[in-house]
Amino acid sequence: MEMMSGDHSFTMTGRERNVLFGFMGLGLLCIVLTLLGDDAVHSRFWSNYLINAVFFTGVSFIALFILAAFTTTYTGWYIVVKRIWEAYAQFLLVGLILMLVLIIGIWGHFHHLYHWADEAAVAADPVLSGKASFLNKYWYTFGTVIILGTWYFLFARPMRKMSLREDVEGQDADFSLYKKYKRYSAIFLPIGAFTSAALIWQWVMSVDAHWYSTMYAWYTTASWFVACLAITIMLVIYLKNRGVLPFVTTEHMHDLGKYLFAFSIFWTYLWFSQYMLIWYANVGEETTYFHTRINQYPVLFYGNLVLNFLVPFFILMRNDTKRKAGTLFFVALVVLLGRFLDFFQMVKPGVLHTTHEALAHHGEAAATEAAHHTSSFTAGFTVPGLLEIGTFLGFLAFFIFFVFKQLEKAPLLPKNDPYLAESLHHHVQ
Amino acid sequence: MSQHTKEVFYGLYNDEEDLIHAIKEANAQHLDIMDVYTPFPVHGLDKVMHLEESRLHIAGFIFGSIGLLTAFGFMTWVFTRDWPIIFGGKPYWSVPAFIPITFELTVLFAAIGMVVSFYTVCGLGPGVSNPILDERITDDKFCIAFETTDADLGALQAFFKKTGAGEVHTKTI
Numbered sequence: 001m002e003m004m005s006g007d008h009s010f011t012m013t014g015r016e017r018n019v020l021f022g023f024m025g026l027g028l029l030c031i032v033l034t035l036l037g038d039d040a041v042h043s044r045f046w047s048n049y050l051i052n053a054v055f056f057t058g059v060s061f062i063a064l065f066i067l068a069a070f071t072t073t074y075t076g077w078y079i080v081v082k083r084i085w086e087a088y089a090q091f092l093l094v095g096l097i098l099m100l101v102l103i104i105g106i107w108g109h110f111h112h113l114y115h116w117a118d119e120a121a122v123a124a125d126p127v128l129s130g131k132a133s134f135l136n137k138y139w140y141t142f143g144t145v146i147i148l149g150t151w152y153f154l155f156a157r158p159m160r161k162m163s164l165r166e167d168v169e170g171q172d173a174d175f176s177l178y179k180k181y182k183r184y185s186a187i188f189l190p191i192g193a194f195t196s197a198a199l200i201w202q203w204v205m206s207v208d209a210h211w212y213s214t215m216y217a218w219y220t221t222a223s224w225f226v227a228c229l230a231i232t233i234m235l236v237i238y239l240k241n242r243g244v245l246p247f248v249t250t251e252h253m254h255d256l257g258k259y260l261f262a263f264s265i266f267w268t269y270l271w272f273s274q275y276m277l278i279w280y281a282n283v284g285e286e287t288t289y290f291h292t293r294i295n296q297y298p299v300l301f302y303g304n305l306v307l308n309f310l311v312p313f314f315i316l317m318r319n320d321t322k323r324k325a326g327t328l329f330f331v332a333l334v335v336l337l338g339r340f341l342d343f344f345q346m347v348k349p350g351v352l353h354t355t356h357e358a359l360a361h362h363g364e365a366a367a368t369e370a371a372h373h374t375s376s377f378t379a380g381f382t383v384p385g386l387l388e389i390g391t392f393l394g395f396l397a398f399f400i401f402f403v404f405k406q407l408e409k410a411p412l413l414p415k416n417d418p419y420l421a422e423s424l425h426h427h428v429q
Numbered sequence: 430m431s432q433h434t435k436e437v438f439y440g441l442y443n444d445e446e447d448l449i450h451a452i453k454e455a456n457a458q459h460l461d462i463m464d465v466y467t468p469f470p471v472h473g474l475d476k477v478m479h480l481e482e483s484r485l486h487i488a489g490f491i492f493g494s495i496g497l498l499t500a501f502g503f504m505t506w507v508f509t510r511d512w513p514i515i516f517g518g519k520p521y522w523s524v525p526a527f528i529p530i531t532f533e534l535t536v537l538f539a540a541i542g543m544v545v546s547f548y549t550v551c552g553l554g555p556g557v558s559n560p561i562l563d564e565r566i567t568d569d570k571f572c573i574a575f576e577t578t579d580a581d582l583g584a585l586q587a588f589f590k591k592t593g594a595g596e597v598h599t600k601t602i
Binding site: 317 | 473528
């Protein structure tokens with residue numbers, strides 16, 4: 001490794017470290033402030049925690065999925081940004097730790113994020129007891145630990161090691177290292193695709209425990225996908241301006257922009273499909289999800305479409321906007337905010353409902369009153385408050401810090417990748 | 430279109446890199462290239478030939494918008510004015526149900542409109558004579574063609590020789 005560090009190595013500057021630690025401190029401060037001003041069951045803190053943990057775990061999962069998909073499909077152009085996605089994928093270990101905290105919370109009844117985790121409520125509710133064979137703390141624990149563990153220990157980490165070995169050892173005549181990497185990729189694709197759905201049902205969809213949607217896993221995965229691309233675009237533009245990614249050209253940015261454009265549309269397609277199926281069937285158990293959101297969260301519900309569809313669609317439709325760093329960065333920023341709002345509106349209404357029930361059990365007069373006025377404006381639940389934004393920025397800074405630490409460990413250009421030359425000479429027009 | 434015949438002087442290259450270099454050389458010598466023919470799209474060719482960006486995508490956007498308005502407008506008119514029917518207890522003007530058809534017609538209008546525009550602009554279509562300089566430009570040869578009128582043939586010969594064209598021919602099309 002030592003002899004490679006001369007070319008295209010990356011070291012975090014003191015200023016970057018200070019800024020990132022500053023934002024992490026801001027995030028921590030916001031978390032503490034949230035806890036201090038929270039209700040009896042700390043639902044605002046826990047729901048913020050769930051949103052951010054799921055968000056960044058998902059982003060790192062998608063990075064691994066992109067690497068596996070691109071390797072399997074003989075994609076060449078992405079090699080110049082491969083190290084960045086490799087670094088994201090290592091965050092899966094942190095994701096596992098973050099989710100373990102939620103698991104401990106379920107076992108210790110520290111939070112009331114999930115209605116199905118409340119034994120008394122499940123026993124009294126035929127719908128919840130009917131789902132209890134899947135929505136229970138054993139499956140939640142088992143699924144999270146086994147699946148995240150598989151992603152990280154069986155795929156993300158060994159694949160990273162293989163990629164780094166390639167730098168030092170080079171390819172032999174059979175390209176055996178590359179072929180091994182490709183085998184891992186091909187095996188990961190179906191495993192990742194199926195298991196991510198199970199995790200999404202448990203982590204996010206079960207927040208609305210009575211409700212379900214067959215489009216939900218796709219929808220959430222698409223949301224993660226766009227979030228991963230948005231963060232990647234902003235990070236690559238930043239690193240390129242810093243001068244450490246001289247080999248990333250306008251052509252690569254153009255392709256990343258196309259992916260952001262395409263997957264924003266793909267997400268919108270899923271958003272609409274989920275909505276239209278439920279609207280058309282008009283079954284009360286299903287429509288309640290949208291009824292709550294349209295009537296009580298209209299800004300989030302329609303704002304979601306504006307930020308995540310209209311903005312990327314109309315701005316990135318043109319050829320030249322994808323080739324200008326400024327426009328691309330702006331769209332990525334808007335879309336990242338949109339992705340956060342999307343997860344916010346997926347999680348918060350369900351948590352608020354469960355919280356009101358839990359608080360009512362606690363017998364607090366104020367809580368009982370709140371349960372009857374669910375539509376009243378509550379910062380942190382009906383719209384993100386400053387504390388939510390601060391917490392998100394803290395998590396984002398932590399994620400970027402982790403990624404920078406990973407990037408420091410290896411040259412930014414995988415110099416022995418078989419597709420390196422294709423990527424360096426990539427031209428899209 | 431067959432009444433316009435012209436004499437063309439052209440050279441064939443074996444490689445797209447040679448072609449790009451030759452075009453740069455022609456630009457440097459201020460030679461007036463009639464057209465360039467390649468068996469597949471060559472990256473960077475538009476740039477060295479100083480071609481204007483195609484406006485076909487603008488046409489596509491306009492046709493798409495027309496398709497969108499046609500579909501949405503027509504369904505709105507049918508289901509609210511002309512023949513209102515209640516489907517599944519939904520309102521007459523059921524926007525979510527219109528979206529898929531609106532999407533389909535947007536794509537259909539954009540696609541057909543762009544094909545028709547492209548054929549019109551390029552003078553293509555059924556029954557149009559479409560002379561080809563050399564059949565190998567659809568296979569493995571890259572061709573630069575000059576019109577012989579007002580051209581200094583000696584200079585063109587020298588140009589082809591200098592830039593490494595494998596063959597040069599004159600043909601009337």
